[in-house]
Amino acid sequence: MNYRAIWISDVHLGTKHAQVNKLLDFLRDHECDHLYIVGDFIDGWQLRRKWYWTEEYNLLVQKLLRKNRKKTRVTFITGNHDEFLEKFLGISFGSVRLAERVIHTAADGKRYLVIHGHQFDGLSHFNRLLDRVGSALYDRILDLNVWLNRLRRSFGFGYWSFASYIKLKAKAAVKYVTDYEQAMIQFSRKIGMDGVICGHIHRPEIRPVEDFVYMNCGDWVENCTALVEDMTGAFTLIRFHEDPVYRSGRGPGTHDPGDRDERDVGATRASGRGGAGRTESEPQPAGIL
DSSP states (O other): OEEEEEEEOOOOBTBTTOOHHHHHHHHHHOEEEEEEEESOSBOHHHHHHSOOOOHHHHHHHHHHHHHHHTTOEEEEEOOSTTGGGGGGTTOEETTEEEESEEEEEOTTSOEEEEEOSGGGOHHHHHOHHHHHHHHHHHHHHHHHHHHHHHHHHHTTOOOOOHHHHHHHHOHHHHHHHHHHHHHHHHHHHHTTOSEEEEOSSOOOEEEEETTEEEEEOOOTTTTOEEEEEOTTSOEEEEEGGGOHHHHTTOOOOOOOGGGOOOOOOOEEEOSSSOOTTOOOOOOOOOEEO
């Protein structure tokens, strides 16, 4: 599949829960003109505690650099877990750009703020210790998530996110997510944006709010989701776990770009953000705020 732009977020390289093989499969089967990595690509917090780096991580980095050499523009947005990269903000590594936030202009001319989002998380902004404790607790929940899904697969069931279930059932977590989303929407509207694209909270979503659209591209530790824009300016949330080939138990394949096949990945269409009859246009360069 070919797209105008793709957004991925929260891969958390350096943790054992990073779903790198699935991301490699996704990148093999999906091409784009502009790839945005929306923060927390590397988990510096975890790597400082204990070094963990596998060969699959090297394959992923090589894959991204290969895409960049083949004219896919790559923009790297910093997050709170890879904040050590902030000292290099504004620097281009070859044609890979590093920034805290950028503006994406869609095919239909609408403008979207692209930002990781931790800047609007009161916990991460004002209580760093509590934020790190919460991160460690989340890691334990992901451990349980892995075992539960192994058990489900043994009975023939598909993927189910225990971590997402816990977040939806906890009233405090629901209020935290709601406050976070509202802060993102208010700030983006104030600076004249038509929408915001973020990550951070590991909750993939496309939600129209009157004349505005809030979009969260999710993560690659539990949900395995990506946000894409087609050539008309329509946005779609792709959920890799809904891929019928993956659900049948296919193992990791080769990740060379020449091995792409034509299968579709399960997707949820964005409402009200694009339509037929629009003229194709080249992606506009991302402007740094």
